[in-house]
Amino acid sequence: MSQASLVMFEEESVEITEIITRLVKEANAKSAYLVDKDGQLISSAGETQDIDSTSLASLTAGNIAATGGLAKLIGEQEFSILFHEGEKDNIHISIVGHRVILVIIFDERSSLGLVRLRVRKAGEELGKTIQKILARMDSADSKENLLEEITDDDIEGLFS
């Protein structure tokens, strides 16, 4: 059976985007992305216009999945932080609440120490927001109408 969909409402999206926008500022980073472990982009903030965010999300999830496989091989549950250092730009990747991935791109205007510090704080906030979303999805009234209203004609219409 397929799992239930991850559903994010407008106000939850606003809350998440606020947290990561603040994170970009406080960490002196270029941009931040929140990505589901399955590779779906949840939100982004900062200078995101030059980066293909769909590719970034998919590759990040693949990266975390592969690293998670490595972790299990050596008896770890997961590696919660990954860091890739480039000539100019660096990527800091961390797992938030075992469920979503926080990606920070930064250059020489910031430092790994500052990013780690700010990520830890923002990660706690994001973790709480994600937990709220999951709890709302578990509760009985979370079943929303959008999907119920989809008709066979709507589906057929995609291909006409």
Next chain:
Amino acid sequence: MSFINYSAREINCKIVYYGPGLCGKTTNLNIVYKKTRPESKGKMISLATETERTLFFDFLPLSLGDIKGFKTRFHLYTVPGQIFYDASRKLILKGVDGIVFVADSQVERMDANMESLDNMKLNLEEHGYTLDKLPYVIQFNKRDLDDVVPVDEMRTVLNPGGVPQFEASAASGEGVFETLKAVVKLVLAELKKGA
């Protein structure tokens, strides 16, 4: 697992192409990429070896139009088919919403088809899925080649459950979109059912 984003007004789903090595999974994605309008597709990513064998996965994001004001976006992935990449293959199945099993119709590849199908079932089970309950279609690829197994026989062996099946020659594009369309429909129907 599908992701419904009310803020961006998007429905996102993940479809995985599975099958034995060299059966044509990447070719399916290449054809979809080539024949889709530029505004409907994102960048295709292939994590492949120097000899163009898939090492980790291929990825193609595809937009298929609106439903009830929501953009429908499908993320198409392939797995590496070669047997020894099983650890990577398993990872790609995480969060899958729909599966296309691409079978190689050549007589000498039937064993590989069966092995890959069994491997897929096992890997799905490890993620807590059951194939019977997932949107799932099967493609009999390479029908244009000589020495292929008759469709009836392939159905008996590979598709006893009678899921939608399609004959294809992915290299020429034949059957590629029929297959994709069928799995997309099943995925959306499943979403609707689960709502």
